Amino acid sequence: MEEQKNTYKLKTGLAQMLKGGVIMDVVNAEQAQIAEEAGAVAVMALERVPADIRRDGGVARMSDPKLIKEIQKVSTIPIMAKVRIGHFVEAQILETLKIDYIDESEVLTPADEQFHVDKTKFDIPFVCGATNLGEALRRINEGAAMIRTKGEAGTGNVVEAVRHWRLIQKEIKSLQTMNDNEIDKQAQKMRTPVELLKQVKKLGKLPVVTFVAGGLATPADAAMMMQMGADGVFVGSGIFKSSDPAKYARAIVKAVMNYNKPEILAEVSEGLGEAMPGQEIDKLDVKLAKRGW
Amino acid sequence: MTIGVLAIQGSVIEHLRMLDLLSVEKKEVRTKKDFDECNALIIPGGESTTMLSLLAEYKLDKLIIEKVKSGMPIYGTCAGMIVLANLGLIGIEIKRNAYGSQLDSFETVLTNIKKDQLGVDQLKAVFIRAPQVTVVGTGVDTLAQYNGHPVLLKQKNILVSSFHPELTDEMYIYKFFLDKIVSP
Numbered sequence: 001m002e003e004q005k006n007t008y009k010l011k012t013g014l015a016q017m018l019k020g021g022v023i024m025d026v027v028n029a030e031q032a033q034i035a036e037e038a039g040a041v042a043v044m045a046l047e048r049v050p051a052d053i054r055r056d057g058g059v060a061r062m063s064d065p066k067l068i069k070e071i072q073k074v075s076t077i078p079i080m081a082k083v084r085i086g087h088f089v090e091a092q093i094l095e096t097l098k099i100d101y102i103d104e105s106e107v108l109t110p111a112d113e114q115f116h117v118d119k120t121k122f123d124i125p126f127v128c129g130a131t132n133l134g135e136a137l138r139r140i141n142e143g144a145a146m147i148r149t150k151g152e153a154g155t156g157n158v159v160e161a162v163r164h165w166r167l168i169q170k171e172i173k174s175l176q177t178m179n180d181n182e183i184d185k186q187a188q189k190m191r192t193p194v195e196l197l198k199q200v201k202k203l204g205k206l207p208v209v210t211f212v213a214g215g216l217a218t219p220a221d222a223a224m225m226m227q228m229g230a231d232g233v234f235v236g237s238g239i240f241k242s243s244d245p246a247k248y249a250r251a252i253v254k255a256v257m258n259y260n261k262p263e264i265l266a267e268v269s270e271g272l273g274e275a276m277p278g279q280e281i282d283k284l285d286v287k288l289a290k291r292g293w
Numbered sequence: 294m295t296i297g298v299l300a301i302q303g304s305v306i307e308h309l310r311m312l313d314l315l316s317v318e319k320k321e322v323r324t325k326k327d328f329d330e331c332n333a334l335i336i337p338g339g340e341s342t343t344m345l346s347l348l349a350e351y352k353l354d355k356l357i358i359e360k361v362k363s364g365m366p367i368y369g370t371c372a373g374m375i376v377l378a379n380l381g382l383i384g385i386e387i388k389r390n391a392y393g394s395q396l397d398s399f400e401t402v403l404t405n406i407k408k409d410q411l412g413v414d415q416l417k418a419v420f421i422r423a424p425q426v427t428v429v430g431t432g433v434d435t436l437a438q439y440n441g442h443p444v445l446l447k448q449k450n451i452l453v454s455s456f457h458p459e460l461t462d463e464m465y466i467y468k469f470f471l472d473k474i475v476s477p
Contacts, residue, residue, distance in 0.1 A: 002401065003399045003401045004399060004400045005396070005397070005398065005399045005400075006398075007400055009400060009419065010395075010398045010399070010421060013398070013457065013460050014395055014421050014422065016303075016304050016307060016460070017303050017304055017338045017339050017340065017371075017372070017421060017422075018302075018339075019302060019303060019304070019305070019306075020301065020302030020339070021302045021303075021339070021340060036342055037346075038346075039342070039346045039347055040343070041302060041339070041340040041343050042340070076342060077340050077342060078340075078395065078422065079394075095396070098393065099394065099395075100422070101395065123396055124395065124396060125395065232302070253343070253347070254347070254350070256302075257302065257347055258323075
C-alpha cells in the first residue's frame, strides 16, 4: 500500500488535533510530567522559560538535545522545541531528534536578519509567530503549518497578545470588502502571494490553526483569548513561574475548556497563589515581538 | 436526530463540518445537559490524556459509560478510540503512539476493508501519531485493516477508528455510522 508521509495535510492535521488545548513551556522532564498530568495537549521543551531569558540576557539558542531526549522519555503528548529565527541547522538537528513540531521563535536570539527558515524543505512541521496578517501569511508561504500570535513573551502581560490577535482579525475582516484589484495591492503591500490572500478572504480566517501566545499568565487571560476566537493557547513562563505550578497548570487547562463559563472560571481562579510577576510593556529593554518580519 | 461531538478539545469543528455536509443535526457536547440532547456521540481526534482527565474531572466519563451501555451509538476517532478503550467500553487493547512521532504520521488508502458492510472497496485514511490496536476481543468486528493491524472496528453500538476520516473529504464512515449503527 502506498503511504505518504510528511504531507502538508499531516503537518496542519496535527495542529488541528491540538485545538482547544494548552501548550506549556517546560524546562525539564519533571515539568513535562506535571504539564501532561494537568492536561496539556503538548509541551514546548526549552532550557529557560522566556521570563528567565529576558532576565539573563545574552544569546538564547536551541535546547540541548539531552534535555529534549529526557522529556521525550517521559511524555506521551506531542513535543515541540524552539529554533532561532533563520537557523535552519538547529531545525535539522531537532528534526533528527524526531520531536513533533518546531517553533521558529523570536524568544530565542535571531540567527539570520534576512531569511526565516525555508520550512518547505523540512519533513517536520513548523509553528511560527506573527504580529499581523502579512507576517502570518509570509510564514505560511514559507511552509509554516501553524501560526501563533507573538504577544510579548516572558512579561506576564497579556496586552500584546490581545493587540496582535485583534490586528490580525481586523486585517482579515477588511479583506472581505476588497475587490480583486484591492486584494492585488494588499498582497503586494504584505509581500505575500495573492492566492493566499484570496484564500484568507474566502475562509474569513487564516488557513492554518492559530494559537495565541506571549504574556498569558492567568486562567482568565487564557479564557479571554479563547473567547476572542483563538484556537488554543501557549502558556510559557506563566505556569512554572507561579507559586504552585501543578495547580496553576490545571486551572489554565480547565479555563480553556470552560472559556465561556464565568462561574467555572471563578472557581478555577480561586486560591491559586501568586501568579508570575508581570511587567509593563513600555518599560522593557527588549521587545521580542519585533524580532522577525 | 442529533449527533453530538464531544467538545473538550481536538478535531471538533472538522467532525461538525462533516455532519453539516450530511445535513444531520449536530451539537457540541460539554455538559450533561448537552449529552441528554443527543441521540449519538462522536469523540474526536485530539490528545487522549487531556480528554480523559477532563472527562473524569466533570464526571462525564461515568455519563458516557452509562449512555453507551444503555445503547447510545458512539464513534471514536484516534484519541476518541483510546478514550473508549480506556473507559472499558470496547474490547480492544491499544498501544498509543505506536507508529512513532509526527514524522511517522501518514496518509494512505485502505483496501483491506469489509466491502459488504461499508459499501465501498477503499477508504482514504489519515493517521496522525496514531494508536495501534494490539488485541481484539470477542464480539468486536474488524471492518478495516492496515498492514495487519485493525484500524476500523465495531462492537454493537460502538465504532472506533485509529485514523481521521474528518480530515478527508469522504463520507463513507459517517454514512456507515448513521445508517448501520445510529438508525439501522
